[in-house]
Amino acid sequence: MSTTPAPASADRQVDYQTGRVGFWKAASIVAGREISVKLRSKAFVIATVIMLAFVIAAIILAPRLGGLFDQGGTVATTGDLSSVVSEVTDDEIMEVADAQAARDAIAAGDADSAVVASEDGDGFLVIAEREMPQSLVEALSVAPEVELLDPNAPNPFLAMFIALGFGVVWFSSALTFGNQTANSVVEEKQTRIVEMLLASVSAKALLTGKVMGSSIIAIAQVTLIGIAAVIGGVASGNQIVLDGLAEPILWFIPLFAVGFVMISALYAAGASLVSRTEDIPSTTQPITWLLTLPYMAIVLFFSNQTALQVMSYIPFSAPVAVPVRLFYGTTEWWEPVLSLAIMIVTTGLLILFSAKVYERALLRTGKALKWKEALSSKS
Amino acid sequence: MIHVEHVSKTFGTHQVLGNVDFTIKPGLMTGFVGGNGAGKTTTMRILLGVLDPSEGRVTVDGSPITPAYRAGIGYMPEERGLYPKMPVLEQIVYLARLHGVSKPAATAKAEELLERLGLGERMKDPLESLSLGNQQRAQIVAALTHNPHALVLDEPFSGLDPMAVENTLEVLRDVADTGAPVLFSSHQLDVVERLCDELVIIADGEIRAAGSRQDIRDANTVPAWDLHADADTGWVRGLTGIEVTEFDGGFVRFRADSPQAADTVLRQAIERGTVHSFTPVRPHLTEIFQEVIR
DSSP states (O other), X not given: OOSSOOOOSHHHHSSOOOSOOOHHHHHHHHHHHHHHHHHTOHHHHHHHHHHHHHHHHHHHHHHHHHHHHHTTOEEEEETTTHHHHHHHOOSEEEEESSHHHHHHHHHHTSOSEEEEEOTTSSSEEEEESSSOOHHHHHHHSOOOOOOOSOTTOOOHHHHHHHHHHHHHHHHHHHHHHHHHHHHHHHHHHHTTHHHHHHHHSOHHHHHHHHHHHHHHHHHHHHHHHHHHHHHHXXXXXXXXXXXXXXXXXXXHHHHHHHHXXXXXXXXXXXXXXXXXXXXXXHHHHHHHHHHXXXXXXXXXXXXXXXXXXXXXXXXXXXXXXXXXXXXXXOOOTHHHHHHHHHHHHHHHHHHHHHHHHHHHHTTOOSSOOOHHHHHHOOO | OEEEEEEEEEETTEEEEEEEEEEEOBTOEEEEEEOTTSSHHHHHHHHHTSSOOSEEEEEETTEEOOHHHHHTEEEEOSSOOOOTTSBHHHHHHHHHHHTTOOHHHHHHHHHHHHHHTTOGGXXXXXXXXXXHHHHHHHHHHHHHTTOOSEEEEESTTTTOOHHHHHHHHHHHHHHHHTTOBEEEEOSOHHHHHHHOXXXXXXXXXXXXXXXXXXXXXXXXXXXXXXXXXXXXXXXGGGSTTEEEEEEETTEEEEXXXXXXXXXXXXXXXXXXXXXXXXXXXXXXXXXXXXXXXX
16 A cells, blocks of 8 residues: 555545645745734734834925024015015015114014115125024025035935944844744744654754745735825925935845845744753854844944945845945946845755754754854754 | 654763664544653654764655655644734734645634634734733644644643643644544653553653553553441451452452453352442553553
8 A cells, every 4th residue: 555645534535635735835825924923913004014014104304394494584685686585585575674774673573584685785784683593594605616426415414324224124133033033933933833844744844934924014014104104205305305215215125025035034043053942142143243233333324335335245234334335436337236135045054053942952952052063063 | 643763862972762662543633741850852852853862763655755755744842833923813823834735724724723722802902912822722733734644742731720731732633633643752751651552661761651541551551459338357368379469458469370360259259248339350551651661
């Protein structure tokens, strides 16, 4: 008799095929569970909504923040000058009879400043109570000739904020989802369900499914944020987003996706070494450093082109360094492609490494294993 | 028929199993009995392919066991495990799907089994909200939902109340009746004694006895009889071919070389007075077990 399961009763014939489930089928069932558990987690949904709201609010409000402080100004001026003044300021114009009436209006609080003809007749006199109205004075002054070498050069402050923005999204998502992958691995180990799982699917399929599941969720979340940023930019006419950020965002998403798979596999392997949730940090610490150090480096060296270039080829910092360089416009077309290729290769190697550790450590319970022990031991 | 063939397992320098060899016959319930650390769990893990043997192999009907066959085994590990926060039905369906059962088929089967084991009302509740006994039942359902063609259950009855033990037994019987080999371990020797067709006794990683309940009993029973009578039974000591092992006034337990020799004792007892009972001694599994693993 063959060892393939033959239905021994009518009851078992139905549409059951009890052979071992294929690798990708098993992995996708595992991934499906990871995703559905996550989507039903209130904490996850609320965090995502808050993050989206924050990004949209930042993009829509940022250009308007400056305007908030200038609002409600009133400029008093004489009738003959009102057309000139209204051209140089958005403030409300209040017509007064003469310079004295303008002074009275300011003193009374009816106007914030005034523009009248100067006493010698061929210039302007700007009157204010206590502080020089900067914008008005500048508007009425003769400006010296200015030569801008690179009028489109990115504003360094903006660059810092953008580096910080990509850094925070990469660092926090990788850390959060990485730890969640770790927890889910240990949960299975701690509750011993892993023994039942391994009786039906291989450790590799299980690992693949977990990494797939958490990666899909993380990438979906980041894509959603990216789309929200672009839509927010279009809706509010925010030129920073439209001109400078579209390309960096488009590159960030694939880099993030690959990088995330890499991080997530490492976290899963690290977590498989321990048997209790409390012990997770003891083996995932090195991975956390791999995320933290590049993050700190980006924040420190956001304006150092050489440092950025180096970081754009290191898989752990590339997801942030590449988009920042793209924002500066200092990359050749092939550079992001090369960065991505390096990441893909590294990720492949690290997945093999993680699968090895995971497979060997999964059924070892008790004291936390060291990375080395898992690699050198034969189950 | 599943055959565990000369399996040994060594962890480092520590040998856990030595030349373990026994069969699990189709349609029969085989009880796997042994003390703590005797090697039951390791043997079951090797059977399931969760662990690899250092030596030996597992065969099914003569050929080495395949992953496909293993995937069709219903397994209940010693260390219980299901997802604490996931609803009962949902995780049972998930596990069955990993065994290749379609979602609708798995759902229907899981619902049926949960009803049978009295968990019909709790299907949608997260596992952790169930009592330990109910979690145990859910675990049994998880081992059965993919319509296994064999069962390997580590301590399936621990923590169950007598009613639940009966229900579970009935369900397991049904599976065995389809021709599936069923192996389960238990510390509850009375349960094993009552419902096993076959027995495998393991101690220190070695099989000490294996076979049908009757075979094991016969092999381990020294022919002995108990006699209760009105009169003092001290006279039994003097008979040839009889060895008294216990004696207390009207009660005597003795060994005899043959049933005929025992009959002689009975005849003489009747002549001496009223005999209340005269029975061959049938040791309980507990006694045999203690004897065998010594």
